[in-house]
Amino acid sequence: SQNYVRMKHRDCEQVGIASIQVELPGDTTAAQLEDAIRGLNEDPACTGYIVQLPIPRHLDENWALSLIDPAKDADGLHPINLGRLVLNEPATLPCTPRGIVELLRRHGVELNGAEVVVVGRGITVGRPLGLILTRRSENATVTLCHTGTRDLAAHTRRADVVVAAAGVPGMITADLIREGAVLVDVGVSRVEGKTVGDLAPDVWDKAAWVTPNPGGVGPMTRAMLLSNVVDRAEALHGR
Template sequence: MGRKATVIDGNRAASGVKDGLKGRVEALAGAGRRPGLGTILVGDDAGSRAYVAGKHRDCAEVGIESLRIELRASAKHDDVLAAVAQLNADPRCSGFIVQLPLPRHIDTHEVLNAVDPDKDADGLHPTNLGRLVLGQPATLPCTPRGILELLRGNDVPITGSQFCVIGCGTTVGRPLGLMLTRPSEHATVTMCNDATIDVAAHTRVADVVIAAAGVAHLVKPFWIKPGATVLSVGITRTVEGILGDVHPDVEQVAGKWTQATGGVGPMTRAMLLKNVVELAERAASPGDSTTSTTSTRMSTRVMDGTARLPQG
């Protein structure tokens, strides 16, 4: 057996983020503005219920207030819109999410578009994504933000590096490409999708490969340039357990990598908390607001068509 790649520990990084948030939460609470995360859960999907419960456990760790709205699967469309309006108007709620999937009889696009962009904890409202395109300050999408913090925290060069991002979904690939090409990062980015003829031809020359396709063990060892950094984002649930987009044998070639669990997932959850705290700080200083409510509601918070994201 040769050397193995260094494992990038997302759990440790997420713990550091949460420790750093505690003082900021205490300061806001002392000023009477304790941050609050709201969640809207419709139905009894076990995975969604566990995911939402995990978010609120994270809140308890750092002192963020939990605001939960749970509706039966038979809830009417207007009931869900009313729940969104309730959190939009609730001063205790700094930011919130609508947990997907929603029951089929609910118009998901209309519900998600009704979220106030100033309370968009996921950073995926069109107002916030538009500001990202324009290079203006805005709430950033959680998973791409977590990826960048993992790279920086593990001394992975970004500026001038060649990145290959596999997957062009709204949740990870597209916003990540935008963030990597900002003047503050100045990376060179190749975006691959399911129509890319030879993905391996792009990954073999990349300094950093980020796989967010939701295809188990898609990225093979021979796809990777020796010493490159490889992040596994998408996951697939099988009878064998949770499998990541990156084959485990990649650790024999890469310099640094994340495993299927314990890598990007914990940082995604930590970035949700960070977004909520920043939204609370922004609300406490309205003159510094970077977003504004718009009457034009468009669809954004839709999971990557091909990728299921890690939950921890």
């Protein structure tokens, strides 16, 4: 997570965005976290920010996200912004789902009418991605699976696109996909000191397109964060 934060600061510097960081200790109290977030809400020099997840387990993640000023929510995870996504109204979109859709578009992957299986039900990727993909602008048919799905293969083997975001290393193997499928790996796990995704190595010989992990969706997530920050700044300044 700390390395990811460093990369975000570097990205901001490269495009001319002034970035700040409020770092709190691991034993931070709820009151201290609330004070830090409210300070950013009230700071006119701050036009957009995120709460870097995950936060310590003794703190309520959803509660922390709800404290963010929705107008400064650069991650698109405030309940109001997620609610607007559900209602199909304009809102700041969560960075990783937005990055996945942009990645597929840029590589000419047809989403209109496509069968897309999303494996993972988390609030940062799985749930919002399903909502984005079923908008009329994307028009995909989405099946949301997870670690409790009884027969995962029955869903993934018919999919044109599989997005793996369950956080289970090597969960999606070649026998679970059809020939020529498009695979997007969003899972992040540490195995023997290395970052690995949810796709097994054998999928590369069977799929038409595969995003590497690391180095695939991560850079797109950071790019969408920068885009959201610019959008928030322009909105706050009435542009």
